[in-house]
Amino acid sequence: xxQMTQSPSSVSASVGDRVTITCRxxxxxxxxxxxxxxxxxxxxxLLISGASSLLSGVPSRFSGSGSGTDFTLTISxxxxxxxxxxxxxxxxxxxLTFGGGxxxxxx
Amino acid sequence: xxxxxxxGGGVVQPGRSLRLSCAASGFTFRSYGMHWVRQAxxxxxxxxxxxxxxxxxxxxxDSVKGRFTxxxxxxxxxxxxxxxxxxxxxxxxxxxxxxIQLYYFDYWGQGTPVTVSS
Numbered sequence: 001x002x003q004m005t006q007s008p009s010s011v012s013a014s015v016g017d018r019v020t021i022t023c024r025x026x027x028x029x030x031x032x033x034x035x036x037x038x039x040x041x042x043x044x045x046l047l048i049s050g051a052s053s054l055l056s057g058v059p060s061r062f063s064g065s066g067s068g069t070d071f072t073l074t075i076s077x078x079x080x081x082x083x084x085x086x087x088x089x090x091x092x093x094x095x096l097t098f099g100g101g102x103x104x105x106x107x
Numbered sequence: 108x109x110x111x112x113x114x115g116g117g118v119v120q121p122g123r124s125l126r127l128s129c130a131a132s133g134f135t136f137r138s139y140g141m142h143w144v145r146q147a148x149x150x151x152x153x154x155x156x157x158x159x160x161x162x163x164x165x166x167x168x169d170s171v172k173g174r175f176t177x178x179x180x181x182x183x184x185x186x187x188x189x190x191x192x193x194x195x196x197x198x199x200x201x202x203x204x205x206x207i208q209l210y211y212f213d214y215w216g217q218g219t220p221v222t223v224s225s
Contacts, residue, residue: 001169034211036152043202043215044152050209087152091210094166096142096154 002026002090006099012107017078021102023071023088032092035064035073038101039084047086048073078104109133109214111203116219119193127219129186129203134214137161137181140206143188145199146218153199156188157206170196193223 003026013019023033031051036044046055048064051071061076075082083106088099115127127143142157156167156177165177176189186203200220204212 032210036212038152043217044212045215046207046211046213049207049211049213055213089152089154089211094157095168096157096166096210098152098154101151 001095002029002093002097004088004090004097004099006086006088006102008102009100010103010105012105013078014107015078015080017107019075019078019082019104021073021086021088021104023066023073023099025069025071025090025092028068029090029092031067032090033064033066033071034089034091035062036087036089037082037084038087044087049091075104109205111205111214111216113201113203113216113219116201116221118222118224120225121194121223123193124189124191125193125221127188127190127201127203127221129188129216131184131186131203131205134205136179136184139208140210141177141179141186142204142206142212143177143186144202144204144212144215145197145221146202147196147199150199155201157210158186190221193221195223197221198223 033051035048038044052064110132112130143155158177174192200218202218203216205214207213
C-alpha cells in the first residue's frame with residue numbers, strides 16, 4: 001500500500017499569510033494526487049486533482065504542484081474561510097490512501 | 108445539482124451486520140464509479156471501497172476486505188455497502204462519494220454514522 005505523509009500536522013497562520021502544506025508518498029504516484037479541504041461538521045471538498053488542476057469554482061489563491069513522491073499545496077494569501085483541515089489523496093493505485101491531514105489554524 | 112444521500116447507519120453490536128445505502132441524483136449515476144470513505148470520530152479520512160460504473164470491478168481497503176461488500180443498482184441510482192462481522196474499529200461516519208473518473212472524489216454525501224458497541 002502507498003502511505004501518504006503530510007507535514008506539518010498543524011500550522012498557525014494569520015489572514016494574508018502564505019501557507020504551504022507538503023504531502024509525500026511512500027512510492028511514486030506520478031501526478032495522481034488530489035487535495036481536499038474539510039471544515040468542521042462538513043464533508044470534504046475536492047480542491048485540486050492531478051496534482052495541480054484547480055477544480056471549477058476554487059479560488060486561484062490555491063495551487064498545487066509536484067509529481068512522483070513529493071507534492072505541495074499552497075495558499076497564497078490565507079483568507080478567513082480557509083481555516084480548515086487539508087488532506088492529500090493518491091489515486092495511482094488501490095487501495096486509495098489519504099494523508100493524515102493538516103489543520104490550518106488561526107494565529 | 109448532484110445529491111448523494113446516505114442512510115442505514117446506526118448502533119450495532121460487534122459481530123453483527125449493517126447495510127448502508129446511498130441514493131444518488133443530479134447526474135448519470137450509471138456512468139461513474141462510486142466509493143465509500145469513512146472517518147472515525149476525530150480522525151482522518153479512510154477510503155473503504157470503490158466500484159466501477161457498471162459494477163464489474165470492486166476494490167477494498169485491507170481493513171475491510173472479506174467483511175464488507177460494495178454493490179450498486181444502476182436502475183435505482185443507489186450504492187450500497189454491506190458490512191458484516193463489524194468491529195469496534197469500524198465505528199465512523201461513512202460517506203458515499205462520486206468518482207470524478209480519475210479515482211478522486213468530486214461529490215460527497217453528508218455521511219451516515221455507524222457505531223459498533225456492545
